[in-house]
Amino acid sequence: MSDITFRIRRHEPKSRKDPEPRWQDFTVPNDGNLTVLEGLFYIQEHLDGSLAFRYCCRASVCGSCAMYINGAYRLACQTNVKHLDAEAVTVAPMPHLPVVKDLVCDMDDFFAKYEYIKPWLIRNDPDPDKEIPQSPKERKKLDMPIDCILCGACYSSCPSVWGEENYLGPAALLKAFRFEVDSRDEAGRERLPHWDNERGVYRCHTIMNCVEACPKELNPTEGIQWLKKAAVRRRLFGKAK
Amino acid sequence: MIHHDLIVVGGGLAGLRAAVEAKRAGVDVAVLSQVHPARSHSGAAQGGINAALANDPGSVDDTWEKHAFDTVKGGDYLGDQDTVMQMTKDAIEVIYEMDHWGCPFSRYDDGRIAQRPFGGAGYPRCCYGADKTGHYLLHTLVEQAYKLEIKLYVEQYASRLIVHEGVCQGVVAYDMIRGGFEAFTAGAVVIATGGAGRTYSNSTNALINTGGGMAMAYHAGVPLKDMEFIQFHPTGLFSTNILMTEGARGEGGYLINDSGERFMERYAPKFMELAPRDITARSIQTEINEGRGIGGQAYVYLDLRHLGAEKILERLPGIRDLAIHFEGVDPIEEPVPIVPSQHYTMGGIDTDVDGATPLPGLYAAGECGCVSVHGANRLGGNSLLETIVFGRRSGAAAAAYIAGLADGRPNARTAFAVVQAIEDTVDELGARTGTEDAYGLRTEMALVMKEHFGVFRDEPTMRAGYDTLTSIKQRVGKIGLRHTGGVFNLDMIRTVELEGMVDVALAIAAGAVWRTESRGAHFRTDHNTRDDVDWLKHTMAHYRPGEPGPKLTYKPVTLGPFEPQERKY
Numbered sequence: 001m002s003d004i005t006f007r008i009r010r011h012e013p014k015s016r017k018d019p020e021p022r023w024q025d026f027t028v029p030n031d032g033n034l035t036v037l038e039g040l041f042y043i044q045e046h047l048d049g050s051l052a053f054r055y056c057c058r059a060s061v062c063g064s065c066a067m068y069i070n071g072a073y074r075l076a077c078q079t080n081v082k083h084l085d086a087e088a089v090t091v092a093p094m095p096h097l098p099v100v101k102d103l104v105c106d107m108d109d110f111f112a113k114y115e116y117i118k119p120w121l122i123r124n125d126p127d128p129d130k131e132i133p134q135s136p137k138e139r140k141k142l143d144m145p146i147d148c149i150l151c152g153a154c155y156s157s158c159p160s161v162w163g164e165e166n167y168l169g170p171a172a173l174l175k176a177f178r179f180e181v182d183s184r185d186e187a188g189r190e191r192l193p194h195w196d197n198e199r200g201v202y203r204c205h206t207i208m209n210c211v212e213a214c215p216k217e218l219n220p221t222e223g224i225q226w227l228k229k230a231a232v233r234r235r236l237f238g239k240a241k
Numbered sequence: 242m243i244h245h246d247l248i249v250v251g252g253g254l255a256g257l258r259a260a261v262e263a264k265r266a267g268v269d270v271a272v273l274s275q276v277h278p279a280r281s282h283s284g285a286a287q288g289g290i291n292a293a294l295a296n297d298p299g300s301v302d303d304t305w306e307k308h309a310f311d312t313v314k315g316g317d318y319l320g321d322q323d324t325v326m327q328m329t330k331d332a333i334e335v336i337y338e339m340d341h342w343g344c345p346f347s348r349y350d351d352g353r354i355a356q357r358p359f360g361g362a363g364y365p366r367c368c369y370g371a372d373k374t375g376h377y378l379l380h381t382l383v384e385q386a387y388k389l390e391i392k393l394y395v396e397q398y399a400s401r402l403i404v405h406e407g408v409c410q411g412v413v414a415y416d417m418i419r420g421g422f423e424a425f426t427a428g429a430v431v432i433a434t435g436g437a438g439r440t441y442s443n444s445t446n447a448l449i450n451t452g453g454g455m456a457m458a459y460h461a462g463v464p465l466k467d468m469e470f471i472q473f474h475p476t477g478l479f480s481t482n483i484l485m486t487e488g489a490r491g492e493g494g495y496l497i498n499d500s501g502e503r504f505m506e507r508y509a510p511k512f513m514e515l516a517p518r519d520i521t522a523r524s525i526q527t528e529i530n531e532g533r534g535i536g537g538q539a540y541v542y543l544d545l546r547h548l549g550a551e552k553i554l555e556r557l558p559g560i561r562d563l564a565i566h567f568e569g570v571d572p573i574e575e576p577v578p579i580v581p582s583q584h585y586t587m588g589g590i591d592t593d594v595d596g597a598t599p600l601p602g603l604y605a606a607g608e609c610g611c612v613s614v615h616g617a618n619r620l621g622g623n624s625l626l627e628t629i630v631f632g633r634r635s636g637a638a639a640a641a642y643i644a645g646l647a648d649g650r651p652n653a654r655t656a657f658a659v660v661q662a663i664e665d666t667v668d669e670l671g672a673r674t675g676t677e678d679a680y681g682l683r684t685e686m687a688l689v690m691k692e693h694f695g696v697f698r699d700e701p702t703m704r705a706g707y708d709t710l711t712s713i714k715q716r717v718g719k720i721g722l723r724h725t726g727g728v729f730n731l732d733m734i735r736t737v738e739l740e741g742m743v744d745v746a747l748a749i750a751a752g753a754v755w756r757t758e759s760r761g762a763h764f765r766t767d768h769n770t771r772d773d774v775d776w777l778k779h780t781m782a783h784y785r786p787g788e789p790g791p792k793l794t795y796k797p798v799t800l801g802p803f804e805p806q807e808r809k810y
Contacts, residue, residue, distance in 0.1 A: 015727065033480065045680040049723040049732030054276070057447040059483045059563060061376060062280040078566050100418055101729045107277070120384040121343030131340040133352030142345045146370075146377060150279050182343065 004030045004081060006039050008051070009092040012101045021099075024048075025088075030081055036069055036089060037076040040103075052101040063149030066156075066215065067103055068092040073153035073213040094156035109165075110152050113172040117194045121179060122187035138183035145178035145223055147216050154210035154220050160203045167203040168195065170210035170220035176200075177223030180230060189234065196231040242656055245271040245392065246643050247636075248427040250399045250412055250454060252278030254375075254628035255607025255635075256433030257382040259596075262636030264389045268643060270636075271392040273399055273414055273425060275449055279383045282435050282447035283628060286375025287486035287559060289357060289367035290629075291622035292332035296353045300364035305329040307363055312623060313803045315361040315517045316587075316616020317761035317771060319467065319779070322801030324594045324612045328623075331630045336368055339629070344381040346370050347556075357491045357556075360621045361517035361810070367622040372486050372559040375625060394425070398734050399453070402430065402461045402603065403651065403659045409461070409602035410651035413659045420728040424660050426651035428643035429602045431635050432458055432590060433628075436608040440746040441583035442687035445477050445484040454609040456741025458590045459748065463598045464781040466611040466796075467588035468745070469752030470762050472619055473696050475521040477582025478568045479540040485560050485579055487621040489545055489572075490514040492556050496525065497542040497576060498533040504541075512810040519618040519762040520810060522581035526696040535578065542576035581696055585624060587615045587762065588752070591781065596635025602642070606635040613779065617761020667725050667733060675721015679736040682720070682743075686713050690746055694753055699767045707750045711789040714743045747790045748782040755793055756780060773805050 006028050011021040026047050028039045037055060044051045054064040058077040065076040069091050070084050081089055097105035154170040155161055161169045176195045179185045195201055201224050210220040247263050249256045252274030263270040272278065295303040308329040313320050340346060340354065347355040347370050359367035370377040386393065396417040403411040403424060411426035437452025438444035459465050475496070476485040490496070496514050498504045508524040509516035516524070529539050545553055550573045553561055557572070564570050564577050589611035596604040596612075607628040614627055693706025717740050724732045758772035759765050777798050782791035 012728070044731055050727070050730070052729035052731060056276050056280045056449050057282060057285050058481075059285060059447075060566060061285050061373075061559075062276070062282075062447065064276060064280050080566075101727075104729050106418075111277070115387045118388075120388040121341075123341070127337075127341040129337070131337055131346070131352075131354050134348050135352050136348045136350060139345065139348045146345050146380070147373070149284075149376075150277075179343070182345075184343065 001029055001031055003027050004034070005088040006043060007088050007090045008043070008102070010102055011099050013099060032082065034081045035077055036074070036079045036081060036091065037065055039081065039089060040076060040091070053103040060215065061149060063151035066094060066151035066153045068094055073157060073215065075151065075215045078215060094152060096156050096162050097152070105152070107152060110155050110171065113168045114150065114175060117168060117172045117176040118191045119175040119179065121182065121185055122190055123184070124186045132184045134183050141181045142178060144218055145174050145181070147218055148174055149216060151215060153213040153215060157209040157213035159207055159209065160205060164199070164203055166199045168200055170204070170224065173201060173204070173227060174218070174220040174223045177227050180227065192231065192234060195227060201227045201231065242424045242426060242653060244426045244651070245269050246428050247431065247639055248273060248412055248425050249431045249433060251433035251435065251607070251609070252393065253281035253283035253433060253435055253607065254379055254382060254625065255632035256431065257386050258629050258632030259431045259433060259606055259636035259639070260391050261382065261385050261389060262633045263640045264391050266637065266640040268640045271394060271425070272386065273394045273397040273412065275396065275398050277395045278386065278393060279380060281379060282450055283625070284376045284379040285447060285484065286625050287372045287484060288359060288488035288491065289369035289374045289622050290336065290378065290625040291359065291362065291366050291620070292336040292368055292626065293329065293366055294333060294336065294354060294356060294368065296349060297356045297365040300356065300366060303364040303366060305332065308332065308366060310803055311362050312614065312620055313616065314808060315620040316618050317808060318616065318773070318777065318805040319760060319798060320614050320616030321612070321799035322803060323799050325614050326801065327594055328614050328626060328630045332626050335629045335633065339378060339381055342381050342385050344370070345377050357488060358515060359491050360487050360515045360521065361512070362620065362622070367488070367491065369488060371555070372488050372557045378625060399457065400737060401659050401663050402457055403656050404461050404600070405652040405655040407601065409600050411656060413663055415734065417729050420726065422660050422663050424656040426656050428646050429604060429639040431596065431604040431606060431639055432609055433605070433607045433632060434609045436586035437742070437745045438583050438586065440687060440742050440749065441690045442684070443477070443482050443691045444583040445474055445482050446584070451738050451742050452586070452745040453738055453741060454605070455590055455745050458598065458600070458603065458605065459744060459784045460741065461600060462784065463600050463603065464591045464783050465588060465745070465748045466591040466779050466781055467613060467752070468586070468748040468782055469756055469780060470587035470617045471583060471694065471749060472518055472585035472587060472762050473522040473581040474584035475518055475525055475581055476543050476579040477584070478564065479578035479580050481567050482580070482582035483563055483567050484584070485543055485564065485577060486557070487518070489543060489557055489560060492552065493548055495544040497544050498528045499535050499537065500533065504528055504533070509810040516810040517618055517620060519764070522696050523764060525581050540578040540580045543579045544576040545572040546574070546576065583691070585619055587611070587617065587619055594634065595638035596631055597638055604635040604639050606631045617763060667722065667737065670720065670722035670736060671725035673719070673721040675719065677716045677719040679720045679739055682713055682716055683739055686710065686743055686746055689713070690749070694750055696764065698753060698763065698765045703750065703754045707754055707790070710743065710747050710750055714747065714789055717743055744784065751790050751793055752780040752782060777805065
């Protein structure tokens with residue numbers, strides 16, 4: 001058991017206590033297998049009860065605890081301190097997002113953009129009595145985008161989002177891709193105007209920060225490029241898919 | 242004060258499905274959730290969801306009746322057979338509905354939904370999407386909630402029910418983003434807040450599964466049913482208790498002891514690794530207790546290596562990642578150290594087949610409720626099913642109840658009084674100097690539950706545990722609170738919820754101490770057989786304000802076509 005320093009960004013814009021961001025150091029005991037999330041809990045329970053952070057599943061599937069840890073986007077629960085190979089653990093909220101308190105970002109815009117692209121299966125035909133058939137090959141196309149946990153890391157990392165607040169960003173566009181590529185989806189041109197514009201796919205400049213940031217190792221850029229091609233196919237050749 | 246016709250507390254599968262159903266019935270419905278609904282613990286479910294679709298070549302003669310039989314037998318005959326049959330009958334329809342809404346199930350070559358074998362099931366009946374079925378189902382329902390423009394109040398921590406003259410009229414919640422307590426009034430409330438796994442220190446559950454909804458109903462006078470039946474999942478990761486799906490064994494994985502033996506042969510020669518969870522967990526625990534854990538340590542191996550990289554990457558990619566990240570082991574290369582871990586609360590808020598509780602205006606669905614379909618031991622693949630089937634039913638029933646209300650307006654004075662009461666509680670906590678530490682007590686409670694109410698139980702151990710819990714309950718009264726106001730106040734949430742957690746733990750403990758038989762997941766070494774003469778009945782725990790533990794009463798089990806018989810696998 002040795003100790004490790006957690007250097008944490010503290011900030012509560014709407015309070016008198018921490019109107020400006022500051023860094024605060026805490027000493028946390030490390031049993032050699034400490035995760036960043038466990039370290040945050042140690043601080044909240046034993047050192048400073050006012051520390052604010054999001055958490056839920058502690059098994060890297062819920063997307064709550066995406067943070068900026070030692071200069072990279074990571075899920076706090078999935079990050080073992082020993083793998084950081086550093087003398088201190090530096091934890092900040094995801095950059096470029098408004099802060100609610102400490103490590104908790106305001107995700108309202110993120111989810112508003114998600115909602116805007118119509119992230120649901122659109123059908124015109126009446127539903128069959130059984131499942132809508134889908135071949136394993138068609139289903140395979142969904143493998144990558146359906147693993148998105150909506151943690152927001154890609155969105156926070158994208159320079160096009162920083163520069164244009166109305167840009168939908170990689171997560172919402174990946175969701176658009178997820179449905180447009182689904183063989184069961186019959187949106188045709190219904191969803192198209194929501195992403196086929198300057199606030200949509202064309203604002204992506206393939207910087208690929210999102211790919212690097214994604215803790216699930218997904219590739220939003222690839223999805224966005226597929227959408228660009230699909231837009232051309234639909235506009236020029238009138239194809240439905 | 243905010244008003245909606247229907248308030249659903251909890252944004253997981255059960256809550257969202259209830260909200261979708263009510264919205265489709267034209268009800269003004271809002272969902273309150275402690276986390277964004279997409280973060281709910283339903284999303285951590287891996288293996289799949291049962292329905293007798295008969296899609297697998299090996300299951301062409303599967304029927305919902307056979308699914309019902311497996312469920313009743315798996316539950317050691319404690320499940321109410323009418324509700325079980327309702328669930329297995331509805332199952333087929335709700336799975337197709339989830340497909341129509343876009344759920345990305347894995348597929349057979351002919352395009353139909355793929356199904357895998359699962360514990361205690363006579364046929365491959367478990368519909369799955371790789372090993373991320375919960376995540377896919379949850380996101381599908383989140384998408385439907387957005388499509389239907391259901392109002393979502395995200396990061397609202399519900400803490401008390403509003404009850405006026407014996408009728409539930411809403412809930413009071415702490416707004417984590419803006420700070421302060423707010424009354425949400427409604428014609429009816431559906432609680433769908435999940436289980437109480439975090440009353441145990443060795444749980445697979447998300448950290449937010451503290452039984453808050455159960456405690457809220459319990460404190461309002463609604464009984465908790467069959468709480469002593471706690472499921473221990475056979476395969477939690479050794480160092481973190483993170484879940485390794487039963488699907489790993491459904492796909493052919495082995496359980497191995499120190500001498501390399503597939504020891505399930507000695508416990509369940511026919512079903513082997515796919516025996517129901519209670520039997521498999523006891524078998525593993527026996528191996529460990531008798532010194533046959535790996536290197537004599539407290540774990541055995543889940544061995545997937547013979548499945549090959551291709552199958553693991555296609556069918557079990559999620560648990561492979563979890564094993565790598567959290568145990569440092571790649572299942573393609575090495576066996577995975579596992580240990581039985583608290584996983585599921587079979588019991589919960591007493592409801593009928595439509596989710597209605599004995600308190601008018603209050604409904605419950607999913608793991609927080611007890612319909613009861615799982616009896617004394619839930620089959621894998623039936624929990625996701627329960628959330629969707631009974632979420633849907635409770636949403637429909639609540640909508641019908643609201644339509645029949647003569648005067649839908651809730652009593653504002655009562656609502657404000659509840660807000661005042663919770664604010665007073667917080668002030669009082671803040672004013673206390675506090676000789677006890679909330680987090681130390683939480684840890685102590687969770688360890689007592691693990692050590693005294695685990696896989697194997699007996700009278701002296703449980704008595705000692707119960708006594709410790711009652712003293713913890715007293716000490717909870719001496720906690721002080723360091724931070725009372727502001728936004729995202731975790732200190733306040735986690736301190737205020739502790740009292741409810743201890744009360745729920747006491748309901749589990751009391752039920753277990755008093756039930757002098759072994760049935761399903763409740764196994765006593767001092768009463769090691771099932772006793773249908775005296776104990777084929779549900780335990781009902783009633784909260785008694787000011788008393789250390791609950792009052793217990795009992796209620797008959799609804800039997801049906803399936804005669805109780807000895808369970809052999």
